[in-house]
Amino acid sequence: MIKKSYDIVIVGGGPAGLNAAINSADKDVKVAVFEKDREIGIPVRCAEATSEEALKKYAFIDENSICTPYNKFEFVAPNKTSVEMDAESMRGFVLDRKIFEQSLARKAAQKGVEIFTRAHVLGIENDNHPLVKVLYNGEQLQVNCQLVIAADGIESRSALDFGIDTTLSLKDSEPCYQMTLVNMDIPGDTLQFLFSSEFAPGGYLWIFPKSNNMANVGLGLNGSLKKQASPRELLERFVEANFPQATMVNSTAGGVASAKNLNELVKDNFMVIGDAGRMTNGLTGGGISTALASGKFAGKKAREAILEGDTSVKKLKEFEKYWNKNIGKDYRRFYHLKEAMFKVKDEDFNNLAAKFENVPPEKVTVTKLFTTLLKRKPSLILDVTKVFAGL
Numbered sequence: 001m002i003k004k005s006y007d008i009v010i011v012g013g014g015p016a017g018l019n020a021a022i023n024s025a026d027k028d029v030k031v032a033v034f035e036k037d038r039e040i041g042i043p044v045r046c047a048e049a050t051s052e053e054a055l056k057k058y059a060f061i062d063e064n065s066i067c068t069p070y071n072k073f074e075f076v077a078p079n080k081t082s083v084e085m086d087a088e089s090m091r092g093f094v095l096d097r098k099i100f101e102q103s104l105a106r107k108a109a110q111k112g113v114e115i116f117t118r119a120h121v122l123g124i125e126n127d128n129h130p131l132v133k134v135l136y137n138g139e140q141l142q143v144n145c146q147l148v149i150a151a152d153g154i155e156s157r158s159a160l161d162f163g164i165d166t167t168l169s170l171k172d173s174e175p176c177y178q179m180t181l182v183n184m185d186i187p188g189d190t191l192q193f194l195f196s197s198e199f200a201p202g203g204y205l206w207i208f209p210k211s212n213n214m215a216n217v218g219l220g221l222n223g224s225l226k227k228q229a230s231p232r233e234l235l236e237r238f239v240e241a242n243f244p245q246a247t248m249v250n251s252t253a254g255g256v257a258s259a260k261n262l263n264e265l266v267k268d269n270f271m272v273i274g275d276a277g278r279m280t281n282g283l284t285g286g287g288i289s290t291a292l293a294s295g296k297f298a299g300k301k302a303r304e305a306i307l308e309g310d311t312s313v314k315k316l317k318e319f320e321k322y323w324n325k326n327i328g329k330d331y332r333r334f335y336h337l338k339e340a341m342f343k344v345k346d347e348d349f350n351n352l353a354a355k356f357e358n359v360p361p362e363k364v365t366v367t368k369l370f371t372t373l374l375k376r377k378p379s380l381i382l383d384v385t386k387v388f389a390g391l
């Protein structure tokens with residue numbers, strides 16, 4: 001049963017919320033996670049790829065959740081010329097996110113975290129201490145706590161309750177559609193990114209293998225462009241034209257925030273993390289690694305704040321400063337690159353692919369690709385080298 005009070009209430013049981021729970025709870029810090037869906041880890045609205053380094057640094061590698069490891073990227077231009085890149089230094093895994101999140105939940109439970117599914121947070125009042133209103137088993141409950149961590153994803157409303165503006169402009173939101181397809185014949189170690197104004201205007205298509213036979217195939221569009229067709233229609237057309245033999249076993253629609261990280265991540269008794277804090281990579285839409293990273297840093301700081309009896313904005317700012325210094329600044333650079341990429345035309349991608357198609361994969365780097373593509377924008381070259389240095 002949900003108790004009347006906890007030290008920390010976490011809204012949302014995705015990777016950010018669960019990792020914050022793991023890193024904040026112990027016998028002296030009582031933590032509850034409220035998740036509105038009926039089961040942790042579903043529905044999966046994700047292509048499920050993330051880097052090995054991020055998992056090791058911010059969480060752990062759960063072998064059972066790995067569908068396939070990848071260590072190569074392939075970029076496909078609109079005219080289908082492709083460029084292969086050896087991505088050993090950026091290697092990672094395509095996960096089974098349901099299994100992964102459930103293993104995060106088990107770890108949190110082992111640390112004493114109380115996790116409630118079908119627990120929908122309706123709103124939070126913050127008068128000295130937060131009072132969380134939650135709908136659980138058809139009953140509206142009120143739960144007291146010292147600190148709320150909002151990890152309620154792209155649709156977050158919790159931050160608004162604390163006066164943090166999370167409004168997304170159309171140009172910073174990407175409606176996506178994805179199918180999981182079987183009967184594919186694809187390299188199991190390669191993430192493929194395809195650029196095409198016909199199928200993914202202002203965004204890109206992805207083919208992320210779950211094995212040699214199965215893949216997450218999806219696309220994201222820029223929300224500000226006039227729609228010729230819905231993301232679903234565009235993906236159906238793409239799949240029909242390119243994988244007529246494939247069978248769909250799952251499909252999902254979802255949104256990605258390709259926005260700048262929020263400037264303000266804390267208030268008195270409040271922190272916001274993961275997609276709710278707009279911590280996605282504006283360029284790729286990837287957010288698993290930052291959800292885990294922000295969960296880890298926020299969780300540790302929250303625990304410290306509870307033990308010191310100080311959940312003031314001044315104390316919690318330590319998290320905000322740490323985030324901005326270590327990760328937020330690179331993510332602002334990704335955002336600038338995304339804005340520049342928006343102006344790149346099919347012809348530019350075709351020219352770029354022509355330049356690199358015969359370059360051996362081990363000589364292709366993301367820095368070289370971006371500096372060539374954006375050479376008319378010297379102001380961005382520094383951003384490119386800072387975020388991709390050494391990759």
Ligand SMILES: Cc1cc2nc3c(=O)[nH]c(=O)nc-3n(C[C@H](O)[C@H](O)[C@H](O)COP(=O)(O)OP(=O)(O)OC[C@H]3O[C@@H](n4cnc5c(N)ncnc54)[C@H](O)[C@@H]3O)c2cc1C
Nearest residue numbers: 012014015016036047048049121153254274275286287288
């Ligand atoms: C189509 C698509 C493909 C993607 N592919 C990738 C990829 O390959 N790699 C990658 O790194 N990222 C990818 N992303 C982004 C990635 O899924 C997110 O960045 C990541 O899930 C963020 O984690 P989170 O914990 O912040 O939020 P979420 O995973 O969204 O979790 C938030 C949780 O909060 C719950 N919640 C919301 N409101 C309430 C409420 N009021 N009360 C209780 N619970 C609530 C939700 O039910 C949800 O479970 C993709 C996104 C989409 C849409």
